[in-house]
Amino acid sequence: MEEGPYKYIRDGNGKVSRVIRIGTRKSQLARIQTDSVAAKLKELYPDVHLEIVGMSTTGDKILDTALHNAACIYGPCSCLSHRVDLVVHSLKDLPTTLPPGFTIGAVLERENPHDAVVLHPKHVGKTLETLPENSVIGTSSLRRAAQLKKRFPQLEFKDIRGNLNTRLKKLDEKEDYAAIILAAAGLRRMGWDNRISQILGPEDCMYAVGQGALAVEVRARDADILEMVSVLHHPETVLRCIAERAFLRHLEGGCSVPVAVHTEVKDSQVRMLGSGRHTHKHKYTHAQIHSQEEVDEGVQRVGVTASKISGEAQNKAERLGVDLAKLLLSKGAKEILTVARQLNDAR
Numbered sequence: 001m002e003e004g005p006y007k008y009i010r011d012g013n014g015k016v017s018r019v020i021r022i023g024t025r026k027s028q029l030a031r032i033q034t035d036s037v038a039a040k041l042k043e044l045y046p047d048v049h050l051e052i053v054g055m056s057t058t059g060d061k062i063l064d065t066a067l068h069n070a071a072c073i074y075g076p077c078s079c080l081s082h083r084v085d086l087v088v089h090s091l092k093d094l095p096t097t098l099p100p101g102f103t104i105g106a107v108l109e110r111e112n113p114h115d116a117v118v119l120h121p122k123h124v125g126k127t128l129e130t131l132p133e134n135s136v137i138g139t140s141s142l143r144r145a146a147q148l149k150k151r152f153p154q155l156e157f158k159d160i161r162g163n164l165n166t167r168l169k170k171l172d173e174k175e176d177y178a179a180i181i182l183a184a185a186g187l188r189r190m191g192w193d194n195r196i197s198q199i200l201g202p203e204d205c206m207y208a209v210g211q212g213a214l215a216v217e218v219r220a221r222d223a224d225i226l227e228m229v230s231v232l233h234h235p236e237t238v239l240r241c242i243a244e245r246a247f248l249r250h251l252e253g254g255c256s257v258p259v260a261v262h263t264e265v266k267d268s269q270v271r272m273l274g275s276g277r278h279t280h281k282h283k284y285t286h287a288q289i290h291s292q293e294e295v296d297e298g299v300q301r302v303g304v305t306a307s308k309i310s311g312e313a314q315n316k317a318e319r320l321g322v323d324l325a326k327l328l329l330s331k332g333a334k335e336i337l338t339v340a341r342q343l344n345d346a347r
């Protein structure tokens with residue numbers, strides 16, 4: 001029954017159907033994320049045959065490696081059994097340009113995108129503001145360290161490595177760190193909400209592009225799978241993340257400052273803050289632009305294919321990110337800036 005890249009099975013009545021293979025890394029967070037998407041697909045399409053394929057990748061030892069490098073959905077893969085039809089990723093770990101032939105076919109509703117403070121048990125009840133001076137905060141994210149150092153100069157920041165389980169263990173069982181900073185979304189998915197003692201707002205620490213959203217990566221030409229996963233798209237999350245990814249993509253060529261963002265949707269308007277180094281604010285608002293629905297098949301924006309969401313709304317979101325990046329670059333990439341753009345037909 002093996003034919004081309006696809007796998008089929010025949011049921012008792014002789015009916016042939018395609019098996020959908022979902023690739024996943026073996027870390028606990030990757031499994032949880034993959035299982036949640038598989039459960040949604042199973043609910044929407046009870047008849048499809050889903051198969052979860054564990055992929056050993058060197059990326060498993062550090063949770064922040066660019067996983068797509070190792071995932072067999074890419075490139076020629078000698079091992080057929082590892083060939084998969086979709087891979088679930090944290091959107092923030094996917095590059096703004098995917099290798100040719102691949103696309104993000106779904107961006108799911110965003111979890112809390114903010115960063116969170118997890119305290120050593122002996123400091124319970126404290127915040128970054130009230131921790132003793134010279135307390136050591138664990139993070140290996142340049143973005144988090146850069147913003148928090150500025151905001152809390154009395155604290156020290158040190159690297160902490162390993163997956164989520166390892167980091168929590170290092171925090172609790174030693175005296176090396178007073179607290180660590182992690183994405184609220186990852187903690188929640190692992191069932192560790194109860195360890196979150198503080199959620200950081202944009203004035204303290206803006207989040208990474210795409211943080212908190214899951215993305216489903218597929219072959220760009222696999223129309224059946226693209227159609228199937230497209231119902232998982234959450235339009236508001238898609239538009240926010242297109243704006244954020246366009247912002248990042250435009251800055252990647254321009255500077256090496258850790259990029260941080262904050263987006264909101266209010267009254268059909270996406271608003272976006274973006275940051276480089278300093279914290280001076282600047283306002284920049286765009287006039288409302290009405291848009292018509294248009295067919296938008298096969299078009300990718302910053303790696304995302306969303307043919308059922310207005311192409312014009314997506315274009316506006318993309319321009320929003322690019323405009324903010326340009327503004328930031330023209331200011332020397334040193335300020336927090338704001339841009340807003342109307343997206344009246346966002347849904």
Ligand code: DPM
Nearest residue numbers: 063064090092140141143182183185186208211212
């Ligand atoms: C990326 C970064 C980190 C991950 C860099 C950043 C954190 C690295 C670290 C691009 N990917 O955020 O500035 O702390 O050493 C990652 C996590 C999640 C996805 C864990 C986390 C879960 C949340 C989500 C690692 N990737 O950030 O605490 O799905 O957004």
